[in-house]
Amino acid sequence: xxxxxxxxxxxxxxxxxxxxxxxxxxxxxxxxxxxxxxxxxxxxxxxxxxxxxxxxxxxxxxxxxxxxxxxxxxxxxxxxxxxxxxxxxxxxxxxxxxxxxxxxxxxxxxxxxxxxxxxxxxxxxxxxxxxxxxxxxxxxxxxxxxxxxxxxxxxxxxxxxxxxxxxxxxxxxxxxxxxxxxxxxxxxxxxxxxxxxxxxxxxxxxxxxxxxxxxxxxxxxxxxxxxxxxxxxxxxxxxxxxxxxxxxxxxxxxxxxxxxxxxxxxxxxxxxxxxxxxxxxxxxxxxxxxxxxxxxxxxxxxxxxxxxxxxxxxxxxxxxxxxxxxxxxxxxxxxxxxxxxxxxxxxxxxxxxxxxxxxxxxxxxxxxxxxxxxxxxxxxxxxxxxxxxxxxxxxxxxxxxxxxxxxxxxxxxxxxxxxxxxxxxxxxxxxxxxxxxxxxxxxxxxxxxxxxxxxxxxxxxxxxxxxxxxxxxxxxxxxxxxxxxxxxxxxxxxxxxxxxxxxxxxxxxxxxxxxxxxxxxxxxxxxxxxxxxxxxxxxxxxxxxxxxxxxxxxx
Amino acid sequence: xxxxxxxxxxxxxxxxxxxxxxxxxxxxxxxxxxxxxxxxxxxxxxxxxxxxxxxxxxxxxxxxxxxxxxxxxxxxxxxxxxxxxxxxxxxxxxxxxxxxxxxxxxxxxxxxxxxxxxxxxxxxxxxxxxxxxxxxxxxxxxxxxxxxxxxxxxxxxxxxxxxxxxxxxxxxxxxxxxxxxxxxxxxxxxxxxxxxxxxxxxxxxxxxxxxxxxxxxxxxxxxxxxxxxxxxxxxxxxxxxxxxxxxxxxxxxxxxxxxxxxxxxxxxxxxxxxxxxxxxxxxxxxxxxxxxxxxxxxxxxxxxxxxxxxxxx
Numbered sequence: 001x002x003x004x005x006x007x008x009x010x011x012x013x014x015x016x017x018x019x020x021x022x023x024x025x026x027x028x029x030x031x032x033x034x035x036x037x038x039x040x041x042x043x044x045x046x047x048x049x050x051x052x053x054x055x056x057x058x059x060x061x062x063x064x065x066x067x068x069x070x071x072x073x074x075x076x077x078x079x080x081x082x083x084x085x086x087x088x089x090x091x092x093x094x095x096x097x098x099x100x101x102x103x104x105x106x107x108x109x110x111x112x113x114x115x116x117x118x119x120x121x122x123x124x125x126x127x128x129x130x131x132x133x134x135x136x137x138x139x140x141x142x143x144x145x146x147x148x149x150x151x152x153x154x155x156x157x158x159x160x161x162x163x164x165x166x167x168x169x170x171x172x173x174x175x176x177x178x179x180x181x182x183x184x185x186x187x188x189x190x191x192x193x194x195x196x197x198x199x200x201x202x203x204x205x206x207x208x209x210x211x212x213x214x215x216x217x218x219x220x221x222x223x224x225x226x227x228x229x230x231x232x233x234x235x236x237x238x239x240x241x242x243x244x245x246x247x248x249x250x251x252x253x254x255x256x257x258x259x260x261x262x263x264x265x266x267x268x269x270x271x272x273x274x275x276x277x278x279x280x281x282x283x284x285x286x287x288x289x290x291x292x293x294x295x296x297x298x299x300x301x302x303x304x305x306x307x308x309x310x311x312x313x314x315x316x317x318x319x320x321x322x323x324x325x326x327x328x329x330x331x332x333x334x335x336x337x338x339x340x341x342x343x344x345x346x347x348x349x350x351x352x353x354x355x356x357x358x359x360x361x362x363x364x365x366x367x368x369x370x371x372x373x374x375x376x377x378x379x380x381x382x383x384x385x386x387x388x389x390x391x392x393x394x395x396x397x398x399x400x401x402x403x404x405x406x407x408x409x410x411x412x413x414x415x416x417x418x419x420x421x422x423x424x425x426x427x428x429x430x431x432x433x434x435x436x437x438x439x440x441x442x443x444x445x446x447x448x449x450x451x452x453x454x455x456x457x458x459x460x461x462x463x464x465x466x467x468x469x470x471x472x473x474x475x476x477x478x479x480x481x482x483x484x485x486x487x488x489x490x491x492x493x494x495x496x497x498x499x500x501x502x503x504x505x506x507x508x509x510x511x512x513x514x515x516x517x518x519x520x521x522x523x524x525x526x527x528x529x530x531x532x533x534x535x536x537x538x539x540x541x542x543x544x545x546x547x548x549x550x551x552x553x554x555x
Numbered sequence: 556x557x558x559x560x561x562x563x564x565x566x567x568x569x570x571x572x573x574x575x576x577x578x579x580x581x582x583x584x585x586x587x588x589x590x591x592x593x594x595x596x597x598x599x600x601x602x603x604x605x606x607x608x609x610x611x612x613x614x615x616x617x618x619x620x621x622x623x624x625x626x627x628x629x630x631x632x633x634x635x636x637x638x639x640x641x642x643x644x645x646x647x648x649x650x651x652x653x654x655x656x657x658x659x660x661x662x663x664x665x666x667x668x669x670x671x672x673x674x675x676x677x678x679x680x681x682x683x684x685x686x687x688x689x690x691x692x693x694x695x696x697x698x699x700x701x702x703x704x705x706x707x708x709x710x711x712x713x714x715x716x717x718x719x720x721x722x723x724x725x726x727x728x729x730x731x732x733x734x735x736x737x738x739x740x741x742x743x744x745x746x747x748x749x750x751x752x753x754x755x756x757x758x759x760x761x762x763x764x765x766x767x768x769x770x771x772x773x774x775x776x777x778x779x780x781x782x783x784x785x786x787x788x789x790x791x792x793x794x795x796x797x798x799x800x801x802x803x804x805x806x807x808x809x810x811x812x813x814x815x816x817x818x819x820x821x822x823x824x825x826x827x828x829x830x831x832x833x834x835x836x837x838x839x840x841x842x843x844x845x846x847x848x849x850x851x852x853x854x855x856x857x858x859x860x861x862x863x864x865x866x867x868x
Contacts, residue, residue: 128771
């Protein structure tokens with residue numbers, strides 16, 4: 001049973017009141033320059049209001065406008081009002097805004113690794129907030145910081161105080177961010193995708209931490225996210241944004257049960273369901289990838305005494321047949337990427353056997369491996385970084401085949417076919433990666449991989465950086481490519497919903513070992529291992545069927 | 556960390572041996588005969604031969620080399636062919652003026668250039684930025700001796716604020732040292748100010764776009780602490796690299812300035828030695844410079860670990 005936050009907060013005092021806010025590109029006039037167009041929303045004491053939308057919809061610009069942090073010279077407020085606690089923010093001087101920031105309104109960002117200063121102790125980074133806004137002795141300040149760190153349930157606070165960000169886990173880093181934001185008990189907290197970069201189990205902890213602190217202090221929270229599951233869990237009210245406008249707003253349950261706008265419905269429909277899709281008929285039994293007893297141990301170093309090594313992957317056994325998709329799911333550090341990289345021979349497995357299309361590749365030297373590389377290709381997570389920005393798409397595409405001896409014109413012909421396969425126009429070959437959207441780039445990355453006519457495609461978090469609607473399209477594309485070319489896909493993901501929608505079989509990994517292996521249906525609907533159950537239990541909005549706007553029947 | 560420093564210091568040995576061999580051979584292969592220079596124009600061939608014998612120049616090359624290396628390991632840099640004084644004494648007398656001026660130069664450069672670069676990055680694409688960048692181009696392109704003579708003309712001859720030339724040791728008369736060292740140091744500093752300011756600006760521009768700078772703003776910090784506490788330290792690694800290599804280059808490159816300002820430093824010593832084919836002095840100077848480069852590089856690498864806790868060796 002999905003429990004929405006249905007308690008009505010609209011009778012409480014409005015902490016944030018945005019009226020008809022418009023933001024435009026600096027120095028430009030006319031309707032085309034508007035980045036935010038007539039945004040109005042309110043957040044009350046103790047209330048969580050979500051802003052959802054796809055990338056570029058203006059969610060983050062809204063939050064930066066409230067904080068007075070719009071990039072100077074690039075964006076500027078062109079109309080409307082922002083009131084906080086009855087004070088009109090847009091009329092304040094920069095130094096008045098500065099005293100409000102960190103004190104009465106605070107912000108948590110998406111990626112705690114980059115949002116924290118890497119060369120400053122985390123304790124000092126929290127202390128800085130107190131030192132800036134309060135007159136405190138060194139000792140009092142430290143005590144206060146330790147106290148706040150305890151409130152966000154950081155262990156061993158005295159040690160963590162003196163740690164640097166890279167020495168902490170992702171969850172701990174985000175707790176530091178939250179401690180920093182809440183150190184002075186602000187009235188308004190803006191959380192900009194605060195859990196997007198975290199594992200599901202960590203995400204669940206951070207969400208409940210924010211909820212608990214909000215409860216205790218009556219904080220108004222403006223929650224920015226693209227994840228409908230998270231929206232369903234945390235919000236009282238939801239605003240859906242598209243192209244700088246709010247297209248629909250409603251109390252949370254109303255929105256999920258009776259979405260009125262077509263755009264909202266489309267967004268909800270693209271949320272992948274946790275219910276695995278029906279099993280596909282298995283025609284082929286020919287194994288393309290067979291991994292047996294593979295280990296990857298990172299030796300512990302030490303000059304004279306060998307420290308015990310780290311088992312990044314232990315006893316890995318798996319098989320992928322032609323035309324089949326095997327998913328490996330697990331959290332960061334579970335070893336799923338180690339397995340993928342070992343299979344790709346981007347790193348060398350310590351022992352065990354890897355057979356690709358019948359050929360043992362685990363022990364081949366780099367040189368001997370080269371002719372076999374074309375049999376396995378990879379699509380990476382971030383299409384913004386996996387394509388050479390100074391090369392045309394065509395050049396990136398033909399490089400591989402030409403390298404393996406295909407004549408250039410032939411490779412080019414094939415590139416044209418590939419463009420058609422991934423549903424891009426042929427003249428895309430003459431353009432550069434930055435001229436495409438994220439989804440298009442990922443299509444190009446897939447085309448580049450398939451150009452080599454591989455037997456095996458390894459997709460390493462290949463849709464994780466994409467918006468849900470684009471994600472759905474890319475997943476469909478992978479399915480189609482697989483149906484047309486009969487390749488086997490090894491799909492690495494942390495997202496159970498995605499795994500449910502694309503995989504025939506699923507492997508769950510934890511601490512470098514496989515803890516559960518079975519058909520997608522079995523593993524996701526009837527998990528046997530505790531860890532799998534925990535993963536599924538932590539998936540936000542798991543009781544809700546977003547596409548059909550009702551409770552999930554089988555949950 | 557200590558193990559790392561020891562390994563790096565041990566690595567100096569092969570570097571020095573290769574440099575030594577290279578220098579030795581190059582010097583012997585270049586035309587010019589120290590004996591001829593020493594003996595003067597009227598010397599007879601027999602006299603020349605005697606001088607060569609005395610200097611050991613008639614021995615086979617490899618014997619000369621091993622003899623030299625053996626002496627080096629005993630800490631003996633040899634004796635100048637021309638003045639007959641020990642090379643270590645000659646360098647010892649001359650190194651301090653050079654080092655002192657070099658240090659003052661780097662100090663002044665950093666003091667001027669880093670705030671300039673930070674300011675230019677902070678006010679990116681404003682007139683401040685353009686002014687800093689224009690100055691950099693100027694600092695790069697005007698030759699050192701032009702700047703030197705220009706400074707002398709303005710500050711020593713027209714304004715009479717500072718003496719024209721010369722050198723006083725800081726241990727002797729600190730004020731006198733600064734009076735005489737300021738013009739040469741500023742002269743040398745122009746190019747380093749240009750270089751370091753540009754590097755600081757570029758590095759700061761990168762860092763100012765980082766998420767943690769936005770976090771710092773969201774905390775309500777003042778621009779000053781954002782720039783200097785949060786951003787500058789993150790931008791510091793490439794700046795340190797430039798400063799370090801700059802310092803090493805300075806020692807080698809002070810010849811012109813020492814001539815313009817008539818400073819008794821190693822730059823002029825080296826030039827005089829080269830002109831006179833004074834092999835032991837040249838060899839020692841080149842080895843010293845090479846050693847200094849290696850040492851400065853090690854110091855730069857160590858400074859990285861202080862700036863950035865993520866860097867560990």
